[in-house]
Amino acid sequence: MIELLAKLGRASLGVFERLGRGHLFLLAVLGRLPGLALRPRLLLQQMWSVGVQSLLIIVVSGSFVGMVLGLQGYNTLVTFGAEESLGVVVAKSLLRELGPVIAALLFAGRAGSALTAEIGFMKATEQLSAMEMMAVDPLGRVVAPRFVAGLLSMPLLAAIFTAIGVLGGYFCGVGLLGVDEGAFWSQMQAKVTLVQDVVNGVVIKSLAFGLVVSWIAVFEGYDAVPTSEGVSAATTRTVVHSSLAILGLDFVLTGLMFN
Amino acid sequence: MKDPRLIEISVGAFVALGLAALLMLAMKVANLAEFSAPQGYEVRAYFDNIGGLQVRSPVKMGGVVVGRVTAISYDSERYQAKVTLRIERGYDHIPNDTAANIYTAGLLGEQYVGLEAGGEENYLRENSEITITQSAVVLEKAMQEFLYNKTAKSSGPKS
Numbered sequence: 001m002i003e004l005l006a007k008l009g010r011a012s013l014g015v016f017e018r019l020g021r022g023h024l025f026l027l028a029v030l031g032r033l034p035g036l037a038l039r040p041r042l043l044l045q046q047m048w049s050v051g052v053q054s055l056l057i058i059v060v061s062g063s064f065v066g067m068v069l070g071l072q073g074y075n076t077l078v079t080f081g082a083e084e085s086l087g088v089v090v091a092k093s094l095l096r097e098l099g100p101v102i103a104a105l106l107f108a109g110r111a112g113s114a115l116t117a118e119i120g121f122m123k124a125t126e127q128l129s130a131m132e133m134m135a136v137d138p139l140g141r142v143v144a145p146r147f148v149a150g151l152l153s154m155p156l157l158a159a160i161f162t163a164i165g166v167l168g169g170y171f172c173g174v175g176l177l178g179v180d181e182g183a184f185w186s187q188m189q190a191k192v193t194l195v196q197d198v199v200n201g202v203v204i205k206s207l208a209f210g211l212v213v214s215w216i217a218v219f220e221g222y223d224a225v226p227t228s229e230g231v232s233a234a235t236t237r238t239v240v241h242s243s244l245a246i247l248g249l250d251f252v253l254t255g256l257m258f259n
Numbered sequence: 260m261k262d263p264r265l266i267e268i269s270v271g272a273f274v275a276l277g278l279a280a281l282l283m284l285a286m287k288v289a290n291l292a293e294f295s296a297p298q299g300y301e302v303r304a305y306f307d308n309i310g311g312l313q314v315r316s317p318v319k320m321g322g323v324v325v326g327r328v329t330a331i332s333y334d335s336e337r338y339q340a341k342v343t344l345r346i347e348r349g350y351d352h353i354p355n356d357t358a359a360n361i362y363t364a365g366l367l368g369e370q371y372v373g374l375e376a377g378g379e380e381n382y383l384r385e386n387s388e389i390t391i392t393q394s395a396v397v398l399e400k401a402m403q404e405f406l407y408n409k410t411a412k413s414s415g416p417k418s
Contacts, residue, residue, distance in 0.1 A: 041263075048266045052273045091288050156277025163280035166288060189290030190315060198284050 022219050029147050029218070032140040042145040050111045050146065051153030055160070057110055058103060062161040065098060066090065066168025073169070074177050086179050087188035090169030095192065095201040096258065099162030101250050104209035107154060108242035112217035115146050116238040119221025120231035128222075143222060147214045154210025158202050200257045208249060213242045298348040299326065300385040304359045304372070305339040310395025311370045312361055318344050318372045325350045328372060344372060346383070354379040355387065361395035370395060 036043060073089040119142060122128050128138040173179040192198070217238050224234035309331065318326040326346040334341045346353065356377030363370050374389075383389070 044267060044270050047270045047273070052269045055273060055276075095284065095288070153273075156274060156280075159277050159280040159284060163283050166284075185287070188288055190317070192289045194285055194289040198281075198289050202281070202284060 018223070021223065022215070025219050025222065026215055028139055029144050029215075032137070032144040033148065035137075035140045036144050036148060039145075042141070043148055046145045046149035047153060050115070050149040051156065054107060054110045054153070054157060057106055058157045058161050059164055061102065061106055062099075062164035063168040063171075065102060065161075066094065066165030066170075067172040069093060069098070069165070070169035070172030070177070074173055074179065083173075083177075083179050084183035085187055086169070086173045087184035087186075088191045090173070091166055091188045091192050092197060094162045094165040094169075095197045097201070097250070097254070099165060099202055100158045100205040100209060101246060103158040103161040104154065104206065104213060104246045105243055107150075107157060107210075108213045108217075108246065109239055111150060111153070112213050112238050112242050113235050115150065115214070115217040116221040116224070116235045117231060119143065119146070119218060120224035120226075120234050123222065123224060124226040124228070124231055126226075143218050147218050150214025150217065151207070151210045154213065155203055155206040158206035158209075162202055196258075204257075205250065205253055208253060209246050212245045212249060216242045216245065299346050300348075300351070300383075301329065301343055301345050302383050302385075302387050302389055304342050304344060304389040304392050305334065305337060306342060306359075306361060306392050306394050307339055308394040308397060309340045309342060309370075310361055310363075310397055312342065312372070312395065313370075316369060316371050318346065318374060320350070320353070320374045320376065325353075325374070342372070344389075351382060353383045355381045355383060356391060357383065357389060358391040358393065359389045360393040363396070 069090045070086065073086050074083055077083045077085055077089065119128075122138075122142065128142065131138045131141060170184060174181045174184050220234040220238045220241075221231075224230045312328060312331065314328055314331055316328045317324045318328065326344055328342055329345045330341075330343040332341050333339075344359075353374065354377040356379045358375045358377065360373045360375070361370055362373045377391075
């Protein structure tokens with residue numbers, strides 16, 4: 001009985017310990033940001049591996065999600081004779097929810113896991129310790145550029161995903177199913193608002209998701225147990241935790257924004 | 260690692276693509292351009308019942324969109340709804356005795372203000388009022404009247 005209680009206590013203390021360490025780590029990384037301004041080349045390098053290399057999966061998924069929305073939306077709307085509203089349905093659902101959320105989930109799987117694995121292996125092969133020995137700050141040199149690259153790439157990727165998705169919906173609805181082209185765009189333009197839908201949905205949500213995913217990814221990597229199993233467990237945790245965090249945060253943000 | 264120049268170019272292209280996507284969402288999807296320069300003139304119209312009319316609903320003449328509803332408020336002195344319409348520049352030959360009706364596009368569609376041109380020589384200007392108005396058809400009301408007539412008729416011959 002006592003043993004069980006002790007185990008429970010140890011487990012919950014462990015959770016709080018990691019939570020606290022994660023937040024202190026975030027503060028430490030944020031403190032390194034001014035130093036990053038002096039070395040933009042590091043950031044550029046990471047923007048390439050985090051942002052540019054995620055582009056393909058974002059573009060392909062975006063077009064398919066948009067096309068599926070076009071097909072399904074059309075099937076539902078045509079029973080009410082309201083298929084002209086297809087543009088509104090596609091644009092609103094992409095801007096408000098699907099664009100930022102799916103882009104962030106893909107980003108966590110594509111870039112977040114890679115970040116964790118990279119930093120984790122640096123730790124496992126003692127490259128981070130070697131840097132410290134040479135008086136190079138690994139937080140400023142390795143972690144901060146990756147974190148900022150993730151934070152900046154996420155809104156751009158979400159915007160690209162959403163724009164491609166709208167075009168995909170247009171292709172399916174107007175091109176294949178014969179919705180009137182003028183009605184598709186004009187209804188969309190009449191109902192979608194800049195601040196409520198575009199800024200709230202794509203910009204603010206994806207910035208929040210970018211922050212959370214990059215934070216979790218670099219922290220899990222930096223905090224990984226420096227063995228092969230440790231790194232693999234950390235990579236798994238990154239994907240699972242960031243996906244859950246994205247979905248939970250999305251619920252909260254939607255509740256705050258669209259009421 | 261790759262050629263640093265290639266990396267610079269691809270990151271630059273990536274950022275440009277992202278910003279272009281954002282711009283497209285703002286201009287093409289949310290139609291920012293229409294709001295950037297409010298031009299034309301505003302007229303008022305009072306309705307007994309505006310139904311489901313909303314701000315930004317279109318104002319049409321002969322099916323062509325000539326403006327949008329910019330404000331809706333309740334006038335507590337006249338006990339009527341005050342609707343402000345902004346007519347786009349270029350449509351400045353609308354006669355003073357034009358009638359404004361609230362129509363519904365299709366059975367479930369959105370509601371809009373339809374203008375029907377009158378025959379007067381004077382034209383609507385900034386702040387003029389459209390006096391001939393007809394309210395929205397409220398479906399519940401119409402059904403109530405229909406049912407009332409129906410029962411009145413069917414019970415009529417018996418008595």
